[in-house]
Amino acid sequence: MISGLLGGLAWLPSSVAVAQPANLVVRGLPDFTDLVEQVGPSVVNIRTLEKARPSTPGAGGSDEEMQELFRRFFGVPMPSVPRQGPRQNRPQEEAQPRGVGSGFILSADGYIMTNAHVVEGADEVMVTLTDKREFKARIVGADKRTDVAVVKIQATGLPAVKVGDVSRLRVGEWVMAIGSPFGLENTVTAGIVSAKQRDTGDYLPFIQTDVAINPGNSGGPLINMRGEVVGINSQIYSRSGGFMGISFAIPMDEAMRVSEQLRSTGRVSRGRIGVQIAPVTKEVAESIGLGKVQGVLVRGVEEGSPAEKAGIEAGDIITRFDGKTVEKPADLPRAVGNTKPGSKVALTVFRRGATKDMTVVVAEIEPEKVATAAPEKKAPAAKMAHLGLSLSDLTDAQKKESRVRAGVRVDAAVDAAARAGIREGDLILAVANTEVSSVQVFESLMARIDKTRPVSVLIRRGDGAQYVLIRPTP
Numbered sequence: 437m438i439s440g441l442l443g444g445l446a447w448l449p450s451s452v453a454v455a456q457p458a459n460l461v462v463r464g465l466p467d468f469t470d471l472v473e474q475v476g477p478s479v480v481n482i483r484t485l486e487k488a489r490p491s492t493p494g495a496g497g498s499d500e501e502m503q504e505l506f507r508r509f510f511g512v513p514m515p516s517v518p519r520q521g522p523r524q525n526r527p528q529e530e531a532q533p534r535g536v537g538s539g540f541i542l543s544a545d546g547y548i549m550t551n552a553h554v555v556e557g558a559d560e561v562m563v564t565l566t567d568k569r570e571f572k573a574r575i576v577g578a579d580k581r582t583d584v585a586v587v588k589i590q591a592t593g594l595p596a597v598k599v600g601d602v603s604r605l606r607v608g609e610w611v612m613a614i615g616s617p618f619g620l621e622n623t624v625t626a627g628i629v630s631a632k633q634r635d636t637g638d639y640l641p642f643i644q645t646d647v648a649i650n651p652g653n654s655g656g657p658l659i660n661m662r663g664e665v666v667g668i669n670s671q672i673y674s675r676s677g678g679f680m681g682i683s684f685a686i687p688m689d690e691a692m693r694v695s696e697q698l699r700s701t702g703r704v705s706r707g708r709i710g711v712q713i714a715p716v717t718k719e720v721a722e723s724i725g726l727g728k729v730q731g732v733l734v735r736g737v738e739e740g741s742p743a744e745k746a747g748i749e750a751g752d753i754i755t756r757f758d759g760k761t762v763e764k765p766a767d768l769p770r771a772v773g774n775t776k777p778g779s780k781v782a783l784t785v786f787r788r789g790a791t792k793d794m795t796v797v798v799a800e801i802e803p804e805k806v807a808t809a810a811p812e813k814k815a816p817a818a819k820m821a822h823l824g825l826s827l828s829d830l831t832d833a834q835k836k837e838s839r840v841r842a843g844v845r846v847d848a849a850v851d852a853a854a855r856a857g858i859r860e861g862d863l864i865l866a867v868a869n870t871e872v873s874s875v876q877v878f879e880s881l882m883a884r885i886d887k888t889r890p891v892s893v894l895i896r897r898g899d900g901a902q903y904v905l906i907r908p909t910p
Contacts, residue, residue, distance in 0.1 A: 441908035464879060466610045472624055476539045477595045479565050479614040479656060481621045481698075482550055482573075482587075484534045484558035484699030502626060534558060537658030539587070540665060541594045542695065546571075549695055550655030551670055552578040552585040557800065563589050566622060569854045574623035580705075581639050583670050584694040585655075600664025602687045605643065607631060613647045613669055613683075615656030625649070628682075634684060635766045639706075639773055642684040643667045648682040658685040667691075691776070707775035707798035709748075711739020713764050716753055725789050732765045734785075748785060748795035755791070756784035772798060796897060814896035823882075823891070823906055824851030829875050838863060840896060842873035856904045860897060 509542045535556030541547070548563060561573040578585035612626045627647035634642040641861065643658065649669050658667035667685030697704045701877035713732040719730045731753040737743045748754075754762055757771045758781045775781060777800035785792050800833050826848035830838070845864040846853075864872055867881045868891065885891060891906045 447705055465739065466626075468612050468624065468626055470596070471663050472614070475612075475657065475659050475665075476614060476622060476624075477598060478597045479566065479622065480539045480541065480548060481564040481616045482537045482539050482548075482554055482655060483562040483564070484537070484555060485560040485562065486534045486557065486763065487559045514602075524701070536619045536652050537651065537654045538669070539563065540655075540657040541596045543596050544594045545591060546591045546594060547576070547695075547699065548573065548589065549589050549668065549691065550585050550587065552580050552583045554655045555585050555587065556580075556711055561587055563587065565594075572671060574654060577702040577704075579694050579698065579704045581704070582686060582690060582694050583640075583735065584668065584691050584698070586695050586698045587705060588620055597665045598663060599688055599692060600660050600662065600666040602666050602689045605629060605632065605666050607664040608660050609668070611645055612659045613645075613649060613656055614659070615653035615669060617648075617650035617652040619652055623653075625653075630682070633658075635764075637772055640686055640690055641770075642671070643765070645683050646681050646687060647683055648679045652678050675685065701820055705777055706773040706801040707747075707779070708741075708776050708801040709743045709772055709796050709798060710738035711738040711743045711748060711754075712738075713754075713768060714763055724755060724786075726743070726786055731762050731786065732768050742796050742799050746783075746794045748794065748796070749787070750787040752787050754783055754785050757781065758783070777801075824853035824855075825849060825858070827875050830863070838896065842864065842871055844872055844875055844878055846895075852906050856893075856906045858893070858906070859897070859905060859907060861897075862898040864893055865896055 503753070507751040535554070536556070537550060539548045539550035539554070540641050542549050555578060558575075560910055561575060562570060563573045564570045569591075571591060573587040574714040575590045576586040576588050609629045610626065611629055613625060614622065614624050617623050617625075625648040627645050629643060630646050632641070632642040634644045643666070645658065647658070647669075649672050653669050656669045657665040658669055660666050666688050668688070669683065670692050672679060673682040673684070694704055712735045714735050716726070716729055716731055716733050717822050718729050720733070721727065734743075734748060734750055734752045734754060736750050737748055754768060756762060757768060758775065760767075760771060762768050762776075775798045777798055780795055780800050781798055783794055783796055783878065785794065810897060814908060826845050827844045830840070830843055830845055835841070835843075840863060843865045846858055846860055846864060848860055849862070850860040864878065866872055868880055868885060872878045872881065893904050893906055895904060
């Protein structure tokens with residue numbers, strides 16, 4: 437019976453050693469305890485606050501949203517978070533909680549790196565160290581294009597992180613994250629590098645991992661087994677809002693280049709040459725005699741741009757820039773963006789069966805727009821008590837930024853609107869299948885709708901749109 441199960445395998449005496457393949461390496465699971473002790477003190481919790489705005493009952497409920505997220509995921513109230521009274525009863529200038537995130541200490545004199553979206557729009561930034569000391573931080577600079585920000589606290593002798601060499605990072609390598617998911621400080625998670633050079637943005641080739649990252653982890657460090665920071669945890673791919681096995685980190689070499697500019701000038705300067713580009717397909721490469729698929733196709737050239745002055749034409753294929761081969765479309769904007777404005781750079785184009793060398797003087801890309809102190813005037817807000825909504829008209833700038841033709845902004849959502857899932861900052865595009873172009877139109881539509889029945893509302897949040905059903909409060 438035993439011989440039949442073994443299928444002809446020979447029995448060997450216990451004293452006989454069985455040869456193992458020379459390349460077989462047996463490893464146990466890694467132990468992260470020493471890494472946590474080493475890097476943990478360099479990781480900070482970041483809380484952002486904003487000043488309460490008048491006449492916005494129920495708006496900006498960061499505490500309430502965090503409590504709801506915690507209840508949804510864990511089924512219990514979130515610990516150590518004091519309840520806040522109704523916002524409308526607080527002093528108008530009192531700073532109220534806005535959000536939570538993570539960061540890590542870059543230098544012993546108080547420079548801290550985090551994500552730009554963590555500190556965006558904050559009136560105050562509070563940094564808490566692992567020893568429970570709390571500091572009010574100054575925003576040194578933030579770069580939305582790479583989602584990197586640097587803040588500064590008044591402290592010395594801080595435990596700074598060690599910056600690792602991203603080029604040595606290998607797919608399959610163990611990595612660890614420390615941060616504040618859902619406001620839970622000093623949370624440690626671990627996993628492996630799933631991929632490198634993920635093209636999810638024009639300027640960043642992200643590191644993909646399966647390390648558990650959730651809201652609040654943003655800005656925290658991604659750490660290799662040598663205790664070095666190799667990335668900033670920035671994004672997750674999720675259909676639920678929680679971790680689903682795919683996380684993205686900003687490579688530390690890219691982040692350091694940005695932080696150096698932020699610390700020296702408070703902003704990031706990038707190059708541009710003024711071309712619209714597209715991929716080169718295999719069929720096109722074969723038909724024009726390019727050979728292998730490489731380079732980027734120039735679809736258009738901006739009038740008066742550096743590219744036009746250099747002689748680049750629509751239909752050209754840029755194959756090299758500043759001595760480096762352009763393999764795919766993402767390579768060119770990254771190479772140009774990382775070039776100092778004013779530099780003379782050699783590039784090569786393929787045009788009508790032949791290559792042509794050119795020189796282009798790189799210009800500076802338009803700086804990111806910063807909100808001015810005097811925004812466009814808004815129409816008076818509409819307050820729909822039975823729906824729990826407070827609305828205002830969109831300015832032309834807001835329409836352009838959100839890429840919408842019409843709509844109204846939700847300034848506050850409580851009661852029925854909040855239960856339907858509407859949040860402050862959402863855009864209402866339509867009510868009962870009718871486009872909403874202004875607060876006045878919204879009021880007119882609502883005046884004709886039965887206030888005792890649910891109302892179908894089309895909202896825009898970020899880049900997505902969805903329908904919600906508001907059931908009015910009796």
